[in-house]
Amino acid sequence: MKVPPPPSGKVELPVALSLALLADMLRIRRMEEKCAELYGEGKIRGFLHLYIGEEAVAAGAMRALAPEDNIVATYREHGHALLRGVSMDRIMAEMYGKREGCSGGRGGSMHLFDAAARFYGGNAIVGGGLPLAAGLALAAKLKKESRITACFFGEGAVAEGAFHESMNLAQLWRLPVAYFCENNLYAMGTALERSESQTDLCAKAASYGMATLKADGMDVAAVHKTAQRAREHVATKGPVFVEFQTYRFRAHSMFDPELYRDKGEVEAWKERGPLHTFSARLKAQGDLTEGRFLELDRAAQAEVDKAVAFAEAGTREPAEDLAKDVTTPS
């Protein structure tokens, strides 16, 4: 597969927004780099799926959504949770398995949740979130609420029956749901062309009669504008499917020996990295100085340090409370 040239050209966004998007991406990046480190130290366990390389998608999309909207995500959702407003403290504490975590330590990396942020997880079954999102959208429609539901998922999920059934229900019932497909070209070690007879994902979505959009997922500005159009479409017309073309720089999870792709491909994609290409463009057009960049980076780093301290200081839920929250106390 040919790697497209890096995102370039003028960033047509207000400076403040550009800087905010940059800061968002930095916050994810620094947080996850720390997570990788903590995993090495055994402070974080279980599966850990890093989003490194893909930050532009969550960053660009999340700022296009409204506070009343619902979010559904996958096991690769640290970035989405963070940018949706779940504090880094609570995310980090969750990865530590502490009761101060955003899921009380019960969920871990793959199951971040936050009711206040309308962040519905954190789903470790590939494709599992898609019907859920349709249902959240159905509820909003029946209740005549203006919120939309945004559902993030990987391109691997497209092969699942759940994708098919959800797309059909969403379009048939004209549900206010945006399906945001993060196409990073691989599902674990399986490349898109070895899992889909039709690799044009928008063509697949269009076969349900659904509106589709596509954007360079390494370009946060392009993502943001596309997500805005998507939200507008959903709010006024009906469901939409958006393909964000992206790439993960790290292994699938901490267990992945990465036998299925060569270093050269990864390096080529890194040229397209959302952080440095966006920074460079902003600098080129005078919207960002190196000093400002370092400031943002330091802030992100400080947030990470604080989050780690918070998590370290967190407490363990007593084992006697194990059975709590299996069902709702009456």
Place this chain on the structure above:
Amino acid sequence: MKVPPPPSGKVELPVALSLALLADMLRIRRMEEKCAELYGEGKIRGFLHLYIGEEAVAAGAMRALAPEDNIVATYREHGHALLRGVSMDRIMAEMYGKREGCSGGRGGSMHLFDAAARFYGGNAIVGGGLPLAAGLALAAKLKKESRITACFFGEGAVAEGAFHESMNLAQLWRLPVAYFCENNLYAMGTALERSESQTDLCAKAASYGMATLKADGMDVAAVHKTAQRAREHVATKGPVFVEFQTYRFRAHSMFDPELYRDKGEVEAWKERGPLHTFSARLKAQGDLTEGRFLELDRAAQAEVDKAVAFAEAGTREPAEDLAKDVTTPS
């Protein structure tokens, strides 16, 4: 929905073949009319799904297939089994629950099977046969056999995840399988436009990159030619999806009060009935006389009478043998 005009025009088939197709349809029709009667008498029980009105599909398709091909069907499969060469005696005995039945009385109407005919059932889970057919085709491909697998299913199955996953696997792996969709416009009481956001089923299939064909399922000649083209395509190029547009004249099953469609629609479709329109066309072009028709009809009727006698005379498997065939005796 507008009902198209009845099939008309010259039948471009050898006379012998035309008469054979007519005889095939008559055999199904007479057999099933008898089944309905027997159901009324309590001789047949459980679910009984009649194919009346749709006979042209099984008739036209089955004669396009080779003896080595595999067949997978649904619970509405009496016609398919019969035309594939399962004797009417054994079909009828099966509906009676007799050990002489083609499934030893264990399957009943929904589960006709015949190993010799490579007839793999008789599946009462909507969509359940589609992955199975892909697998049979995969085996043939791996074994470099020339057989294809033909999978019959209703348009209701298109909404199932099993459809999606099977279409993708079939096309991705270029499996020698023909998906024959019998679009009779209803899945029980649910009209196609209330179950699919995209009602053009060929467009759906094409979204997997699969070749598609479409034919008037009330015109046995059109079905036959299309099925021949389909088989040729599968044998030489890869999988194919065919939509046969048809209609069932009877209720979904013997329990259906038919609240969901009006009599007028059913009557309009009956104008398109495969038996009388085909007979009329053959007569018009001098390929069929009323005498010949009556002869064929009497033969079919005689076959039915014989089958009923066979079933009546059949024996009951002793209850002590209940656990037989749960697993393979070693």
Place this chain on the structure above:
Amino acid sequence: MSAISYREALRLALDEALEKDERVFLMGEDVGRYGGTYAVSKGLLEKYGSERVRDTPLSELGFVGAGIGAALGGMRPIVEVMTVNFSLLALDQIVNTAALLRHMSGGQFSVPLVVRMATGAGRQLAAQHSHSLEGWYAHIPGIRIVAPATVEDARGMLGAALADPDPVLVFEYPALFETKGEASGGKVDIASSKVRREGSRVTLVTYGGCLPKAMQAAEQVDGEVIDLRVLRPLDMAPVVGSLKKTRRAVVVDEGWRSGGLAAEVMARIMEQAFYELDAPVARVCSEEVPVPYAKHLEEAALPQTEKIVAAAQGLFA
């Protein structure tokens, strides 16, 4: 108060639920225009419209998942999966999402979802349409499983299920649809087992479609019949109580013998009432075969009154 059928009771319950609470809606295959496979929802589309009595495509995984989402979104969906046989297609959403969500989210998200489905054999529908898997579902923490066996419960359990903040699976028994009985319309609990017949020689523990068979058997063996009603969480108190008196029990369950709900009841008796027993508890379950079509074979495969009587008598041999 006059007698109505089990089917009418189910319909009445749906009607009342839709009437009472705007958040309630019914969705599933053929619940609307067709009138429900078993005619349970007949007339409701006309009364409540197609938004609230919503026909779905054949997409069990999709619409059960959508039901979970709608519940999270503030609605009170009643999702009908036509029969337990097809629910296997939706199992992932039921187990991996509905049942786990509250715990996984640290108690943030309850899923007030009701899933209804028909279950059981006995009408010659053969192997793929005759499963009794409610005992299977009863293995899963985070969901409640109810099995109305009387007209009163058929009427009352739905309302109780809707009032539950967590997912409830309601298993309905086509074998009982023509049964007549009184339905007070009063509240019923979905927490307790109930003694349906007093007796002194042997305790017959059962639920759902086997209840009438157990009642008939009880006549012949002076049995005390306990209807479990709620399969998860199990209420064993009446069983243990009865055993103090009878000291013998037969568990009757239409699920296949190995690993069916009957096994769990036996295990609980082992744990909670071992010293009360004068004989090992026996079970009458379905034989370990896919349910065959032929009538006499199907009958041989399922629990029957005579088998229950024989098992009860066997305890005194």
Place this chain on the structure above:
Amino acid sequence: MSAISYREALRLALDEALEKDERVFLMGEDVGRYGGTYAVSKGLLEKYGSERVRDTPLSELGFVGAGIGAALGGMRPIVEVMTVNFSLLALDQIVNTAALLRHMSGGQFSVPLVVRMATGAGRQLAAQHSHSLEGWYAHIPGIRIVAPATVEDARGMLGAALADPDPVLVFEYPALFETKGEASGGKVDIASSKVRREGSRVTLVTYGGCLPKAMQAAEQVDGEVIDLRVLRPLDMAPVVGSLKKTRRAVVVDEGWRSGGLAAEVMARIMEQAFYELDAPVARVCSEEVPVPYAKHLEEAALPQTEKIVAAAQGLFA
């Protein structure tokens, strides 16, 4: 003969199966290029090519169904469903097709399919990745369920499963993947339970990932350990035999307590060895909660050596 790991034994078994019989092929998610989620199939793609070590899309229902079809078509497919958690998506094909087909067709079609999947908790993978549902599958007639708990069985059971004309589900235990042991390469049966340790005070019945825990506990309580190995059909003879000696038993099972396989073992003991018992059989199972992420909570949720010891000692209280 030198010790190899459980993982190596699984790989060896696959390698030998592919080597020996042309009809055998392996298919599943990431079995090829990735090398298998647990590195079990590493190197096999290179050796046998992508037709015989076939990566699939994320389509559990589809490729398990395709495996059934391929088996019917004369192949000997080994289908890997990465973990039991995802097998719920394929359950319809396993239960409604693979398990029923032979009976439903009056004995015409056997399905010589092997489905492998990883199962169990213990690695902080949280609720959706920690199920132990092999006991659930053991409820279904028409399929055989095997649970290799030793390196020898990890190596030998696959070949035996492939030789079985009917569907066999092989449950593999990541918790045991690093275990070392001898693997003779000789034939093993997939029909019998085995005594893994002799003892005289109490019988500990278990299988799969709990075997090492039961073995440890046995040291402390003079336990006789029985590894069920095959969960369907169950071979109770060694259990009953052992009970004649010990008169007490604890069943250890990582499934949730209610309705787990342990319940079935207890029910069978009730039926077959009631009069041998000096105390009610106890069970140590997973607590009835979705498995939590936090390490100490996960540990509290699962069976542990100390709990087994305590349960065994409790039988003498």
